Amino acid sequence: AQKITQTQPGMFVQEKEAVTLDCTYDTSDPSYGLFWYKQPSSGEMIFLIYQGSYDQQNATEGRYSLNFQKARKSANLVISASQLGDSAMYFCAMRDPQGGSEKLVFGKGTKLTVNP
Amino acid sequence: GAVVSQHPSRVICKSGTSVKIECRSLDFQATTMFWYRQFPKKSLMLMATSNEGSKATYEQGVEKDKFLINHASLTLSTLTVTSAHPEDSSFYICSASPPGPGELFFGEGSRLTVL
DSSP, rough: OOOOEEOOOOEEEESSSSSOOOOOOOOOOOOOOOEEEEOOTTOOOOEEEEEETTTTSEEEEEEEEEEETTTTTEEOOOOOOEOOGGGEEEEEEEOOOTTTOOOOOOOOOOOOOEEE | OOOOOESSSSSEETTOEEEEEEEEEESSSSOOOOOEOOOTTEEEEEEEEETTTSSSOTTTTTTTTEEEEEEEETTEEEEEEOOGGGGGHHHHHHHEOOOOSSEEEEOOOOOEOOO
């Protein structure tokens, strides 16, 4: 069963505007971690933001914020003031609570294109 | 922040040969490292968990004799693609985590092309 769902294969946003990338997850474990990574065309994976399941507040890192709605099991990424350099693939991931290790389960990704 | 380095970033080889990819944690010790494979425009698929000093744990459907993993030290894990075939052409990426909870750090990735 798919544990991480990203329903938006592609998204477009105008430069300087905000954009929300959707992510829903499925787990029965009360303790889990949610991550967002950016992958530019070069292929490297860049960590953006982390949300722990017990964190009371939504995580924020500069222009990135995570809209964490635990009851809905959603962890949407919000990018404010989009820049051309934000164009990339974005992956939502969850630390697999059943794995007993630090491995991540990834969603299929969303390709974000920022238009000038 | 913590850095994970992969080498080589690109490799082209002939069918039937073996290719080794290295993953190093540069400023922390990693008892566990992870190897992922990514097909074009697809998500990352976990191949195996590399454990220092013991055998790797492979995900279902991944051939352990095909993808040899060696984690001989706390800062180095290697993935060897044996008897490579064109269908093994892919982007391979490793990750590691410093001790304690927190983010995983990824290497730069290695693009393998088998002719």
